[in-house]
Structures are given as C-alpha cells and as structure tokens.
Amino acid sequence: MRPALRFAMFLCLLLALDGALFLDGLARRKAQEATLAQLEVVTSGLGLTDLAVATEARYTRHPAVSDHVVPFMDHPGAIEHFPTGAFWLPPQR
Incomplete structure (x- = not known):
C-alpha cells in the first residue's frame, strides 16, 4: 500500500472521529441547557445568586x-x- 493512501485513510479516520465528537458535544450541550434552565428556576425562586x-x-x-x-x-x-x-x-x- 502506498504511503499516500495510508495517509489519506488516516485523515478520513480522524475526520470521522472529529464528526462523532462534534455530534456528541451537541447532544451534551442540549442536555446541559435543560439542566441549567431548571437550576435557574430554583435559584431565582430561592433568591440566591447561585445554587x-x-x-x-x-x-x-x-x-x-x-x-x-x-x-x-x-x-x-x-x-x-x-x-x-x-x-x-x-x-x-
């Protein structure tokens, strides 16, 4: 196998890994925003600056x-x- 082909395959693998990590980050951010909204309700109801x-x-x-x-x-x-x-x-x- 030619070195250029190995390098191209390695770059494709890294690109796929980067895409998977990006999608995982988006999913985690949405879950964190829902939790943050609940915490804001609690802190504002209790009159605290932070929980x-x-x-x-x-x-x-x-x-x-x-x-x-x-x-x-x-x-x-x-x-x-x-x-x-x-x-x-x-x-x-």
Whole structure:
C-alpha cells in the first residue's frame, strides 16, 4: 500500500472521529441547557445568586465551580472528611 493512501485513510479516520465528537458535544450541550434552565428556576425562586448546596468543603459547594482533583489533594486514598462528600457520584464515563 502506498504511503499516500495510508495517509489519506488516516485523515478520513480522524475526520470521522472529529464528526462523532462534534455530534456528541451537541447532544451534551442540549442536555446541559435543560439542566441549567431548571437550576435557574430554583435559584431565582430561592433568591440566591447561585445554587449553593453545602458549605463544608470547597468541592461540595457547587459541582460547576469545584475542581475535580480537590478531594484528592491530601492523597488519593484519604478518607472523606465531610459527610456531604457522599452526595456526589463519580462522573459517568
């Protein structure tokens, strides 16, 4: 097989992967917009600037503004310090 054909096949594979990721991103954005609309109703009804769930630790305050690595800053096997850390499920992959 000629190198130019291999390169063309590789580019087609990358283009197909890019298209699939783009469509997945559009679907996720629509789902996120629906959730955001519900959160806006709750925060405006309660008179809050943002939906604050808990104030114990900075990774339990709000899932949108917390860092993903904050619970593991002590070390990866650390025991959970705060009870509200049990409210959040691991992200679905």
